[in-house]
Amino acid sequence: MSDKILVTGTSVREELLKPLVEAGFVIDNPTHLLSEDELAAALADKAGYLLGGDEFATAKALQAAKKLKIIAFLGMGYQSYVxxxxxxxxxxxxxxxPGTLNNAVAEFTIGLLLNSTRRIHQYALAYSEGKSGKEEKQRDLANLHVGIVGLGGIGTRIAEILRWGVNCSVSYFSRTRKPAEEARLGLTYRPLDELSESVDVLIVMTPGNAETRGLIGRRQFDKFKPGLILINSARAEIVDPTALLDALSSGKLGYAGFDGFYEQSEIANAAKPHIPTRLVITGHIASLTNDARDAMANRAVASIINMIKFGKDPYRVR
Structure with missing residues (x-):
């Protein structure tokens, strides 16, 4: 009997699953978001799981997966889904x-940054409502000091665009210092507190997990320059929501751009009065390009074949 593979989500094109079929696997691809019980039932007879949806593979769901050899996560932050x-x-x-979505997320983050520095969305809405003429002068991005929290693949690509494309000053904080990137790109390493108080823009691009939850909290907000611009294309929870809302209300924070926001309705409701004058939110779509999603799918498919057929894969993280 052929091994079965569960594929969730709708972003993997059927054509990209052909290598699995050619390798002798049978594909099960439900297109709706599976509940915990549905996921447990679906995994009961599966050898592989391409996690491309928004399901969370809980301990309960995995307990039923007696045949499961691999979960191939479509993206980087598997900790938020497994x-x-x-x-x-x-x-x-x-x-x-890793590496498959660097360009897509970096480009989107730069888009959020430009929108935040020049208020593009805010002024476009005002113009569409016949309320133009009250625009205020903003600042050139090239003259701002940008800080990046997290210098992994995406953070490095953001730094490349900012240094080579915009020629602005860039500093960074990362758990692991990157001397080679400092020399290549002309970056300055700063501890998180020092970074927080020295930059005009802070970009959050570190993995979201238990260690980084609330990493940007009251301590950092208190150190921000008045009018600082905060961009978060990673996980919302890396930024403490109470500190964020207080800074938006007080005017300490000039503008914030988030790709994906907090799930708690009370936080979302409290943030609404600040849209779009101080806050823009998109629905966690930074990697939503054909190029990135196809590259992710190809790599995940290859990982499933490698783990089931050969027992190893270079992109295994656990």
Whole structure:
């Protein structure tokens, strides 16, 4: 009997699943968001799982997956979608797709940044409502000091665009210092507190997990220059929501751009009065390009074949 593969989400084109079929696998691709119980039932007879939807592979869902050998996560931040400890306990490998979405997310982040520095969305809405003429002067991005929190693949690509394309000053904080990138791009490393108080723009581009939740909190907000612009294309929870809302209300924060926001309705409701004059939010779509999604899918498919057929894959993270 052929091994079965579960593919969730709708972003993987059928054509890109052909290597799995050619390798002898049977594909199950439900297009709706699976509940925990539905996911548990779907995984019960599967050898592989391409996680391309918004499901969370909980310990309960994985307990039923006695045949499962691999969860191939479509993206980087698998920690937000997989109980990795439960997977490891069950002998289930977890892979991700590094490098495949660097350009897409970096470009989108620069778009959020330009919108925030020049108020493009705000003024476009005003113009469409016949309220133009009250625009205020903004600042050239090239004359701003930008700080990046997290200098992984995406953070590095953002730094390249800012340094080579815009020629602005860029500093960064990362858990691991990157001397080679400092020399190549002319970056300055600063501890997080020092970075927070020295920059005009702060871009959050670090993985969202238990260690980084609330990383940008009251301590950092208190150090911000008045009018600082905050861009978060990573996980909303990396920024403390209470500190964010207080800074928006007080005017301490000049503008904020988020790709994806907090799930709690009370936070979302409290943020609404600041849209679009101080805040723009998009629906976690930074990587939503054909190029990025196809590259992610190709890598995830290859990882499934590698793990099931050969027991190893270079993109295994757990």
């Amino acid at each position: 109980d990795a400890d439960a997977a490891e306990k069950g002998g289930i490998a977890v892979t991700n797709t």
